[in-house]
Amino acid sequence: MCLAIPAKVVELADGDMATVALEGIKKKISIALLEDVVPGDYVLVHVGYALHKVSPEEAARTLKLMSEAGVLKEELEEIAGETQ
Amino acid sequence: MNMMETGGRSGSVDMTHGGGGRAMASLISDLFQRHLANDLLSQGHDATRFEVPAGRLVMSTDGHVISPLFFPGGDIGSLAVHGTLNDVAMAGARPLYLTAGFILEEGFPLRDLERIVMSMAEACRAAGVPIVTGDTKVVEKGKGDGVFITTTGLGVVPDGVDISGDKARPGHAIIVSGTIGDHGVAILSKRENLEFETEIRSDSAALHGLVAGMIDAVPTIAVLRDPTRGGLAATLNEIAQQSKAGMVLDEAAIPMKPDVAAACELLGLDPLYVANEGKLICICAADEADRLLAVMRAHPLGKDAAVVGQVVEDTAAMVQMKTGFGGGRIVDWLAGEQLPRIC
């Protein structure tokens, strides 16, 4: 449910509107649902509306947890090699 | 295109332009014959006489309807030329002649019609294939969508070439000639209520030059097909079914522009199903793949060519894909038109 994609705010416009960029794609969306949006923010875009800002700190933290979660097969083999 | 030449043409199509009288005659001579001029067309007969070389002929016809009529990278005119040339080329043939039938809607601006015809003329010149006969009809306002163009192409297949959709065999390599989804995304970007800004342009192009080089290098190519409507997925499923073989694609190997991927994410589309108008799929023996790739990459229309998968034994004739993520999925036929979605 609810297809939404993070995009970068590149320009603010009148009437609670803003232009966001996703790679080279630019689209005008509404930022009426958010406070204090500034260019450079990443926002979650759903049906032409920004629903929430994306937190760079939390994104980094999640990725870090992922990379610490398990070990790669090669790493396992390495470990096995060392203990032999 | 030289826009100056259209300068000054005003007015719009009315019923007299299809009535068989003077208005129709002058439309044909001033507009169609003037821009599309060649020796055969200027015979001015309803049927054009020409010589054909010895060998097997192929013939293909294609009706073109598109909205918007003008889009980044082309228009209905160039598309109508490229589309049919490509259908002929996918049989391994060298295209010789084209015909064009126009259905015009009453009220369609003559200036736009001239722009379209000039674009066809340019596409024909670049391709080296003339339009040798044509037809014009006018329908009442509300009974057409501006202009519809049907083109028919005739071509000749070189000796020793035997290309067909039922010739894919397990072990064969699947090659795509370049980035997928460009045309569909360019069109969508201009659709009412969807508009977005992008640098992506339609890939609309005539592929017979590329094909000629490929056949010279590897005459034993098994299958050629252009993945137009329904995209890569529909075309591969078609071939799989005709050849009664399965396919396994490698998602990470499929060439795609980042902006096409981004537009698809934004609209909830799967780029595998998005239309192309200047790309081809080639299936050949695995040990010929490298030679073909080298030839293709040396051609401007094949510079991003890549091997994207292989044909496998599968009685169910399914197209499957190793995802870039490391899992597997089926790549099925498209169910109807792919619509932008919210969920």
Added chain:
Amino acid sequence: MKYVDEFRDRELAEKLASAIRQEAKPDRKYYFMEFCGGHTHAIFRYGVQDLMPKNVEFVHGPGCPVCVLPVRRLDDAVEIAEKHNAILCTYGDMMRVPGTKQRSLIRAKADGADIRMVYSTTDALKIARDNPDRQVVFFAIGFETTTPPTAVAIRLAKAGSLKNFSVFCNHVLTPSAIQHILQSPEVRELGTVHIDGFLGPSHVSSVIGYEPYEFFAEEFQKPVVIAGFEPLDVMQSTHMLIRQINEGRHEVENQYARVVTREGNEKAQAMVADVLELRSSFEWRGLGTVPYSALRIRDEYAEFDAEKRFELTPKKSREVKSCECPAILRGVKKPTDCKLFGTVCRPDNPMGSCMVSSEGACAAYYTYGRQRAAAPAEEAAREGEAA
């Protein structure tokens, strides 16, 4: 694409897969309901199941707004377009859903109704402004994610005195649906549906926050992990659920912290509350009548309520009889348990809504998953690994 590609990384997927294998106890099975169709879609599109141990199974939930809309409401929308000659604006998702006697919006359009696909409510407003002589109705569907944009449109219509615009409101609420599933006899007494925990809604939660789920976790003693829609999000959340179960916990955890907070988007919530209010009950396809599970337009905005503007006639709406969508939406049956699945009912000829939406369980099974057993792709993938 920033914040997208990182969460589809293959190497991290392998790491998470190994972590899940280590965490999952081999002597038991784990059943997790992914409430959202977005999760269903991610699981199938990226082949997430292939990276999971065999004893971890996903139960597909009802979180697909197109799937849970009862046929009668779709028939009503067709009536608005046909009988009242309105321009009906709809999201693309609804176009192919079959109504009574297989009549869909796309069919009605072919028969002459003025039905227009829009990407956003702002497009519907523009159509209303461009066609002052026509009634323009926005067919609003969706969960809490899609609701705020509808509320904004109604507020803008009021502010701009847009007299020819109205909304046919079908917005539904996620927490009431989850509660309904947990209270169903299949889960509570019969035990026919086994659910050990939930992958919680991601984008819905960006609006409502994760606080609303704390009640279920406590009341029903089931862990909930708010999970993003990218495949790595689904894997990490699954890992978190397994860990909670192994440790005997049943808490709400938030994997999707990059856009979900405990409070959610309070500005959006306030706008929704200004324009919409709870319905005392609403019919869901599959779940039946669910109390306090949907929203309607408040009296202060009644002039924009299509249900008040147009007289809708009572209808004998009917679904295809042997279609198992209702049971599939409750997690009681799998798509492959349905006699119609893959035979008469296919994405190109859908009998029920679950086969239409790309996140419907049937469409996902059909498009990405059927005949998994005989999948050469998996073999090829394994060969690739071995090489």
